[in-house]
Amino acid sequence: MSIMLTADGHFGHAAIARLSGRPFSDRDATAMNEHLIAAWNARVRPGDDVWHLGDFALNLKPAQLREIFDRLNGTKRLCRGNHDHEATLALPWAEPPRDLVEVAMDGRRWVLSHYPMRAWRGSMGSAIHCYGHVHNLMAPTRQSLDVGVDAWDLQPVSLGEIIARLERSEIEPEEQRLVREKRGGPVDEG
Numbered sequence: 001m002s003i004m005l006t007a008d009g010h011f012g013h014a015a016i017a018r019l020s021g022r023p024f025s026d027r028d029a030t031a032m033n034e035h036l037i038a039a040w041n042a043r044v045r046p047g048d049d050v051w052h053l054g055d056f057a058l059n060l061k062p063a064q065l066r067e068i069f070d071r072l073n074g075t076k077r078l079c080r081g082n083h084d085h086e087a088t089l090a091l092p093w094a095e096p097p098r099d100l101v102e103v104a105m106d107g108r109r110w111v112l113s114h115y116p117m118r119a120w121r122g123s124m125g126s127a128i129h130c131y132g133h134v135h136n137l138m139a140p141t142r143q144s145l146d147v148g149v150d151a152w153d154l155q156p157v158s159l160g161e162i163i164a165r166l167e168r169s170e171i172e173p174e175e176q177r178l179v180r181e182k183r184g185g186p187v188d189e190g
Contacts, residue, residue, distance in 0.1 A: 003105050004044055004074065006156035007053035007114065007132025008148035009036055010083070011068050012060035020135045020150045029059070033068060039155035041073045049094075050074040050156060051101070053132040053147060054081020054114030062087045077101075081114035081132060102127075106159045116144065119175040130162065141171040 010016040011033050018026035025031065044050055056078060057065050069076070069091045078084065078097040089097050101112040102121065109127040111120040116131040116138060123129065129144035136151040145165060147157055172180075 002045070002048045003159050004048055004050045004156040005053065005112070005130055005147040005159070005162065006040070006050065006149055006152070007081070007146070008055045008135060008150060009052070009057065010055055011036060011057035012064065013058035013083070016058075022150070022154070036149065036154060037068065037071050039149075039153075041071075043156050043158075044073040046073050048074040049077070051077050051079065051112055051130075053079045053112055053130060055083040055132060056081070056088050056091075058083045060087070062090075066091065079112050079114050108159075108163075116146070120144075123173055123175050124179065128162070128166065139171055140165055140169045141173045142166055142169050143173045143176075145169075 012029050014029040014032070015026050016022065017024040017032055022032060024035070057068065060068070065087050075094045077095055078088070078093050079101055080089065080097045080099050084097065099113065103110050103112065109122050111122065111127055111129045113131055115133050117129060120127065120129045123143060127143070130147045131144070132146060132148040134146055135148055136146055138146060140146070143166065145151070145162065147162065149155060
């Protein structure tokens with residue numbers, strides 16, 4: 001079993017193609033929906049766990065929403081995003097949708113939410129923060145990054161891929177930098 005993270009699928013939201021630079025029509029979401037489903041299922045096996053960090057869908061009728069949900073592999077969990085309305089929240093998620101999740105996975109502490117945070121419980125230590133919402137507009141730090149489809153070739157991402165990208169980042173988490181500066185430590189020029 002693998003654990004995958006993703007965010008900002010925006011199934012049914014044709015305008016997101018234009019807003020996020022996705023290579024699809026901004027008038028009809030059908031091709032985008034089909035691509036996202038195929039990309040999801042190419043990465044996620046039926047026994048895998050998937051955390052979707054918000055904005056699962058928009059502009060779909062409940063039956064259309066359920067049909068897409070049922071086609072996606074894996075055990076699905078949701079951190080609620082600003083576009084996750086009643087019909088999305090009513091889907092048969094593995095557990096009730098939440099705004100913030102703190103969980104141990106793969107021997108590490110993870111803080112999951114739709115929104116990026118400047119500080120989180122464990123940010124002065126080694127807790128990793130994953131988020132969506134920003135559609136690849138924010139560079140990852142050494143401890144936090146966007147797991148949305150627009151940052152990951154329109155597909156879910158594994159924990160190992162997340163760790164590898166964090167390790168390549170030269171950006172120090174803001175809270176750590178501010179505390180270090182206040183204590184008079186050397187200022188990182190990056």
